[in-house]
Structure formats: C-alpha cells, structure tokens
Amino acid sequence: MHRPALLSVADRVVTLRPPEAGNRADAAPDAEDGRPVEALAQGPSLVAPGEPDGAGEAADLRDTAPGQGHVLARVREAAGAQRGKLGLALLLGSLAVGSAVGLMAVSGWLISRASEQPPVLYLMMAVTATRAFGIGRAVFRYAERLVSHDAVLRMLAELRVAVYRRLERVAPAGLRTTRRGDLLSRLVADVDALQDYWLRWLLPVGTAVVVGCAAVGFTGLLLPEAGAVLAAGLLVAGVGVPLVSGACARHVERRLAPARAELATRVTDLLTGTAELTVAGALPARSRQVREADGTLTRIASRSATATALGGGLSALVCGLTVVGAALVALPAVHDGRLAGVTLAVVVLTPLAAFEAVTGLPLAVQYRRRVKRSAERVYEVLDAPVPVREPATPAAAPGSPFPLDLRGLSARYAGASRNALESVDLTLVAGRRVAVVGPSGSGKSTLAQVLLRFLDARAGTYRIGGVDACELDGDTVRTFVGLCAQDAHVFDSSIRENLRLARTGATDGELRDALARARLLDWADSLPTGLDTLVGEHGARLSGGQRQRLALARALLADFPVLVLDEPAEHLDLATADALTADLLTATRGRTTVLITHRLEGLDTVDEVVVLDAGRVVQRGAYADLAGVDGPLRRMLERERRSVPA
Numbered sequence: 001m002h003r004p005a006l007l008s009v010a011d012r013v014v015t016l017r018p019p020e021a022g023n024r025a026d027a028a029p030d031a032e033d034g035r036p037v038e039a040l041a042q043g044p045s046l047v048a049p050g051e052p053d054g055a056g057e058a059a060d061l062r063d064t065a066p067g068q069g070h071v072l073a074r075v076r077e078a079a080g081a082q083r084g085k086l087g088l089a090l091l092l093g094s095l096a097v098g099s100a101v102g103l104m105a106v107s108g109w110l111i112s113r114a115s116e117q118p119p120v121l122y123l124m125m126a127v128t129a130t131r132a133f134g135i136g137r138a139v140f141r142y143a144e145r146l147v148s149h150d151a152v153l154r155m156l157a158e159l160r161v162a163v164y165r166r167l168e169r170v171a172p173a174g175l176r177t178t179r180r181g182d183l184l185s186r187l188v189a190d191v192d193a194l195q196d197y198w199l200r201w202l203l204p205v206g207t208a209v210v211v212g213c214a215a216v217g218f219t220g221l222l223l224p225e226a227g228a229v230l231a232a233g234l235l236v237a238g239v240g241v242p243l244v245s246g247a248c249a250r251h252v253e254r255r256l257a258p259a260r261a262e263l264a265t266r267v268t269d270l271l272t273g274t275a276e277l278t279v280a281g282a283l284p285a286r287s288r289q290v291r292e293a294d295g296t297l298t299r300i301a302s303r304s305a306t307a308t309a310l311g312g313g314l315s316a317l318v319c320g321l322t323v324v325g326a327a328l329v330a331l332p333a334v335h336d337g338r339l340a341g342v343t344l345a346v347v348v349l350t351p352l353a354a355f356e357a358v359t360g361l362p363l364a365v366q367y368r369r370r371v372k373r374s375a376e377r378v379y380e381v382l383d384a385p386v387p388v389r390e391p392a393t394p395a396a397a398p399g400s401p402f403p404l405d406l407r408g409l410s411a412r413y414a415g416a417s418r419n420a421l422e423s424v425d426l427t428l429v430a431g432r433r434v435a436v437v438g439p440s441g442s443g444k445s446t447l448a449q450v451l452l453r454f455l456d457a458r459a460g461t462y463r464i465g466g467v468d469a470c471e472l473d474g475d476t477v478r479t480f481v482g483l484c485a486q487d488a489h490v491f492d493s494s495i496r497e498n499l500r501l502a503r504t505g506a507t508d509g510e511l512r513d514a515l516a517r518a519r520l521l522d523w524a525d526s527l528p529t530g531l532d533t534l535v536g537e538h539g540a541r542l543s544g545g546q547r548q549r550l551a552l553a554r555a556l557l558a559d560f561p562v563l564v565l566d567e568p569a570e571h572l573d574l575a576t577a578d579a580l581t582a583d584l585l586t587a588t589r590g591r592t593t594v595l596i597t598h599r600l601e602g603l604d605t606v607d608e609v610v611v612l613d614a615g616r617v618v619q620r621g622a623y624a625d626l627a628g629v630d631g632p633l634r635r636m637l638e639r640e641r642r643s644v645p646a
C-alpha cells in the first residue's frame with residue numbers, strides 16, 4: 001500500500017516534509033502554553049514556548065529561551081559551525097583594508113624618496129611592496145567576500161529551513177489568522193536581511209577596529225602626535241558620525257521590515273483576489289491601498305537614504321580634517337628634525353586610506369537596527385507555540401489502526417477561550433463509515449484536525465490500534481488517517497501529476513481506476529491531452545465539482561486505512577453536491593470513512609451519524625433511527641427540506 005504521510009498535509013498547506021520528531025513527549029498538551037500564533041501578524045514579542053523542538057541541524061537557531069539576551073545575541077549564536085569561517089573572513093577583510101593603507105603609505109614614501117633621485121636599487125623594495133599591496137588588496141577582498149558569503153549563505157539556508165519547518169509545524173491549526181503576505185515576507189525578506197548582521201555590521205566593525213588600531217599604532221610610531229590626531233579622527237568618524245546618522249534613522253529603520261510586510265500582504269491579497277475584487281468593484285480601492293503601502297515604504301527608504309548620505313558626507317569631512325590635522329602636526333616635526341622629510345607623505349597620506357575602514361560604519365549602524373527588527377520577526381515565527389507536540393521518542397506504529405478510538409476528547413485552539421470539541425467519543429473499526437453533521441462552527445473540521453494530529457487533545461484520549469496517538473509521530477498518524485479537505489489544494493500541474501502526489505509510482509491504470517471511482521474518468525478521457533491536461537493555478541481550469549472529484553480521486557489513490565472527507569461538497573450547487581456525495585459514498589463503500597458534512601442527503605447509507613453542536617455530541621445513531629425521532633437531526637432535516645426550492 002502506498003500511503004504518503006503528507007497527502008493530508010498537502011491538502012491543507014503546500015508543504016515539504018515535516019521535521020524529525022523531537023518535542024517533549026511528557027508535556028501535557030496545553031493550548032494555552034504560549035502566545036497565540038495570530039500574534040505573528042500583530043507585533044513584536046519574543047515569548048518562546050520554552051520547549052525543545054527537534055528540527056534537525058537548525059534547532060539551535062531557535063531553542064534559545066527568551067530573556068537569555070538580546071535578539072541579536074541569538075542571531076550571533078546562530079553562526080554555530082560557521083564561526084571559524086567568519087573569523088577567517090575578518091582576517092581577510094582586515095588584510096584587504098590593511099593593504100590599502102600599506103599601499104598609500106608606501107607609495108607616499110616612494111614618491112617622496114624618488115624625488116631625491118637615489119640609485120634605483122634603493123627604491124626596489126618599496127616598488128615591490130607597492131605592487132604586493134596593490135595585488136593583495138584585490139586578492140584579499142575577493143577571498144574575504146568568498147569566505148564571508150559562503151558562511152553567511154549557509155547560515156541563512158539553515159535558518160530558512162528552520163523557519164519553514166516551524167511554519168509547517170504550526171500549520172494548519174495555528175495559521176488561521178496569520179496573513180500570507182506577512183509570512184512570506186518573514187520567510188524571504190526578513191531571513192535575507194539577517195545576512196547584513198554579519199556582512200554589513202559585524203565584519204565591517206571588526207575590520208575597522210583591527211585596521212584602525214594598526215594604522216594608529218603605525219602612525220604613532222612615526223610621530224606620536226600624528227597617531228593621536230588619527231586616533232581622534234577615526235573615533236569621531238567611526239563612533240560619533242554613526243551615532244548622529246543613526247539617531248536620524250532610528251525610527252525609520254524599525255519601520256522598514258513591517259512596511260515591507262504590509263506591501264507584500266497587500267500585493268498578495270490583490271493578486272490572489274483579483275477576480276473577486278473586480279466583480280465587487282473593489283479593485284481600484286485595493287490598488288490604491290497597494291500604492292499607499294508602496295509610498296510608505298518608499299518614504300521610509302528615502303529617509304533611510306538621507307541618513308546614509310548624511311553619514312557619508314560627515315565621514316568625508318572628518319577624513320579631510322584629519323589629513324589636515326596630521327599635516328599640521330607633522331610639518332613642525334619635520335622642521336624640528338623629529339620626522340624625516342620623506343616620511344611626511346606617509347604620515348599625511350596614511351589617514352586618507354585608514355578612513356576607508358570607518359566610512360561604512362554609519363551605514364553599518366543602520367543595518368544593525370534594520371536586522372534587529374527583522375530578527376525579531378523571524379524569531380517570532382521560530383518561537384510560535386505549536387499546536388501539536390511531537391514525542392521525543394515516537395512509539396512503534398501499530399500493525400493496524402483499528403480500533404481507532406476517541407474517548408472523552410476535548411480540544412482547543414491556541415488563544416481560544418473555549419474548547420472547540422468537548423468530551424467527544426468516536427470508535428472506528430475496519431470498514432465502518434461515520435457521518436459527522438452539525439451546524440457551522442460546531443467543531444466538525446476540528447474533529448478532522450484532531451484525527452490527523454494537526455491539533456492535540458486537551459483532555460481525553462485518542463488511540464490508534466491501541467497506541468496513544470500522542471506517542472506516535474504525527475507523520476505516522478497521517479499514514480493511517482488521510483484527509484480530503486473542502487479546500488483541497490490542486491497544484492498548477494497536470495491531472496496525472498496532481499494524482500501522483502498521492503502515490504508517486506502509480507501506473508496509468510491505477511490513476512484511471514481512481515478517476516473512475518471519483519466519476520471523473522469520462523471527463524478526463526474526453527480531454528484532447530487526457531491525463532496530461534494542465535489544470536491551472538488552484539485548478540482554475542476545472543469546475544468546482546471537478547476539482548473536488550480530483551481531490552477525492554487523489555485521496556482514494558492514496559488508499560488511507562481511514563479516510564476523512566471534510567465537507568467535500570462544500571461550495572457546490574445542491575444538485576452537484578448531492579451527486580458528488582452519492583458518488584463518494586459509493587466509492588468509499590467498505591472503506592473506513594469519516595464524512596464531515598452539513599448536507600444530510602444520502603446519509604442513509606452510512607453506519608452511524610454523529611450530530612455535533614457547539615463541540616459536543618448531541619445525538620448519534622443510525623440515520624433512520626435519528627430521522628424517525630424528534631431531535632437535532634430531524635430538525636436539521638426539516639430545515640434542509642424547507643430550503644430546497646420546489
């Protein structure tokens with residue numbers, strides 16, 4: 001049997017493999033153990049659940065409990081194995097800027113000495129050093145870029161995987177109120193922004209300190225006053241100027257990442273809802289909102305650029321003043337004979353090159369602030385409470401999932417004030433078909449989430465083949481229980497590839513069989529390119545009924561021992577919905593099925609009907625028995641009959 005663990009997940013979220021098991025098994029499931037995930041879309045908070053989480057090699061990126069320091073300290077800790085490379089990058093960067101300083105100093109000396117017209121051999125050493133510094137500058141810079149980017153991109157790759165895995169763990173139960181554009185922005189732009197912490201903050205600052213100290217030391221050896229002037233100039237340019245430009249951009253930098261997320265959210269909404277917005281006449285208003293968000297981002301970026309320009313201008317001014325200051329203290333020294341005439345050029349020109357190490361620091365300070373906000377947003381995702389705890393050591397999967405048993409089960413979403421399910425009992429044995437009905441919001445889909453272990457029980461037990469589901473890996477549970485969701489995702493690919501998601505190596509015969517059972521084969525055969533027909537984004541080239549039938553065929557092909565069908569006929573017109581329900585009841589005959597629906601038509605063929613209301617089971621039994629007595633099902637039936645046009 002081929003039962004892909006992820007088919008059910010793929011039906012709810014487009015996802016990769018879930019992380020390896022790793023969460024505390026003994027922790028009592030408690031949906032209130034952390035900040036609700038909807039807070040992701042709202043604002044900064046670094047509350048962490050405080051539980052270990054096994055997301056493989058990147059786990060260290062997020063397991064630092066909050067309060068252990070600054071968010072940037074966590075970014076630094078994430079360097080992990082790349083620390084050695086970053087140290088090497090610092091050395092290479094310092095050698096590159098040091099070579100620039102050396103080049104300036106030696107060439108200054110060379111020109112001065114050459115003017116005295118000594119025998120050319122006296123100059124050979126300086127000529128060679130000039131060449132070496134000139135070549136070294138480019139080579140060291142290239143090597144530094146190579147090493148630092150290699151280290152940082154590796155870190156980013158791990159971090160992005162960690163963020164993705166966390167999102168995957170939080171989805172689907174925890175993502176109902178988060179905004180897609182915002183998540184996308186966190187996953188892409190904010191993670192990318194973290195590279196600047198190393199590339200544009202730590203390494204430039206480290207290089208500035210190393211090269212600045214060396215240049216001051218060297219100049220001080222030649223002439224102590226000149227060393228002091230250079231030290232003062234470097235301090236003003238490297239500390240004072242960044243403070244001034246940083247103060248100008250303080251508020252701007254913190255607003256940059258949220259403004260970028262706002263624009264991403266609005267653009268995503270606009271693109272995905274263009275058809276609906278056009279029909280509702282709301283497109284111009286939404287386009288205006290996008291333009292406004294874009295305008296806000298542009299204003300923020302331009303204020304940030306102003307601060308950068310101010311920093312650049314002030315640095316250049318301080319550099320010029322330092323060169324003049326060095327000349328002013330050096331000239332009397334030459335006059336007094338404390339400094340050789342040929343070294344005057346060295347003392348005056350060295351500051352010019354040494355400032356290369358600090359001119360980027362105003363920008364570095366801005367980057368640091370920007371990175372801090374992005375890091376907060378990334379760590380909010382990494383620290384978001386997960387609705388399901390995976391066991392540290394998963395129990396062995398039972399040979400058969402039967403009986404699949406829920407006893408007194410209650411479940412609650414993170415941040416909710418009441419249980420979505422309350423003391424629910426349900427037993428499934430091989431071949432049994434149960435319909436779960438009830439008004440909207442009664443907890444039907446929540447039951448599906450619990451059965452698939454997308455949401456943990458708050459009280460009661462869920463056992464699969466005698467094993468507590470909490471002791472099983474979530475993936476293992478989903479090899480036994482599969483879902484065909486009401487909003488099943490159809491990929492922008494061919495019919496064949498959409499089906500093969502359920503069973504990678506399925507033959508055309510098996511695909512056709514699944515399509516036939518979902519009553520879609522005649523339609524597929526009538527298409528000019530048959531199974532190779534492209535279905536469009538979200539199945540845009542299919543009708544609503546065809547989309548649901550394709551999802552049903554996929555679920556049938558996956559051959560789950562227990563199949564949960566969550567409102568498969570939702571959003572369809574009554575005739576199509578009833579035809580689809582009838583077909584799927586035929587297709588699932590003899591297969592353990594939980595059919596979640598609020599249409600009662602055709603349910604006389606299932607073994608048991610469970611009626612939910614406000615999360616509780618208010619009635620259960622055979623359809624004919626329930627329909628024959630006064631009670632919730634009978635009232636639903638009467639309402640349904642009244643609503644059907646004569």
Ligand SMILES: Nc1ncnc2c1ncn2[C@@H]1O[C@H](COP(=O)(O)OP(=O)(O)OP(=O)(O)O)[C@@H](O)[C@H]1O
Nearest residue numbers: 173174176413416420439440441442443444445446
């Ligand atoms: N991710 C979530 N976070 C918080 N509350 C949720 C979440 N999902 C559902 N709920 C709440 O849980 C309750 C049960 O919702 P559920 O989706 O299970 O109902 P349902 O019977 O499937 O409704 P429908 O027939 O409309 O799909 C509702 O009050 C709903 O608002």
